[in-house]
Amino acid sequence: MTLWAVVPVKPLPQAKSRLANVLAEAERVELCRRMLSRTLEILTGIQEIAGTLVVSADPVVRELAAAAGGVPLPEPDPPNLNRALLLAREAARAAGASAVLVLSADLPRLAASDVQAMLGLAASPPYLVIAPDKDGRGTNALLVAPAALIEFEFGADSFARHVARARAVGARVEICNLPALALDLDSPEDLELVRRAEPLLVPKE
Numbered sequence: 001m002t003l004w005a006v007v008p009v010k011p012l013p014q015a016k017s018r019l020a021n022v023l024a025e026a027e028r029v030e031l032c033r034r035m036l037s038r039t040l041e042i043l044t045g046i047q048e049i050a051g052t053l054v055v056s057a058d059p060v061v062r063e064l065a066a067a068a069g070g071v072p073l074p075e076p077d078p079p080n081l082n083r084a085l086l087l088a089r090e091a092a093r094a095a096g097a098s099a100v101l102v103l104s105a106d107l108p109r110l111a112a113s114d115v116q117a118m119l120g121l122a123a124s125p126p127y128l129v130i131a132p133d134k135d136g137r138g139t140n141a142l143l144v145a146p147a148a149l150i151e152f153e154f155g156a157d158s159f160a161r162h163v164a165r166a167r168a169v170g171a172r173v174e175i176c177n178l179p180a181l182a183l184d185l186d187s188p189e190d191l192e193l194v195r196r197a198e199p200l201l202v203p204k205e
Contacts, residue, residue, distance in 0.1 A: 001145060003119075004051050004092035005043045005101045007070070008084055009036060011058035016106075022188045033064065035185070036105045040068040042112050043103070048119055051095060055088040082152045089147055099125070099145035102152070107140060108194045109180035118143050118181075121174040125149075128166035129174045131181035132159045140184050141176070 012029045019028055043052045054065035055073040062072030073091055075084045089100050118141060121129045126149050131141035139158040144150060149171055153161035166173050185194055
């Protein structure tokens, strides 16, 4: 199996708008930069991952990705997450990927062991390994083989749609419930959890 990771990233000035009441724009941008850098450091350090594609409309994000050893990919216009992921998946397949890991860039507690746990649930294709968000409705990480197993359905209630698509094509489905994969930083309450657990990640007020 040749595995590539795909990390979609919004333009930094647009990211984490729900934190606008507790962080200024410059602080939100810096927070997102730190989370992305940490995510790329983790992914590039995992031997099983042949390469990491970072798809974004933001040239600053793409420059950061390239500097961290990732492969930058411009997002098509107009922005659309699932279309961007399709583009990235096809780029990964062109590079020889037989499996793809789609990972959110806003998982502040992520560690290499969490990614390894997902990889440990993979066996013979076809399969889908999925990590839901803390509400059990969204998708924070998705590992599929073959790479084009299903169409991506990221968005509200995507967890159920991804599982249904995989089962419809006869793929084995494994659910990876880990706290670090479930915690995507979206709300001021999430920020406080991260501030206590990962103080170096959050810019000082």
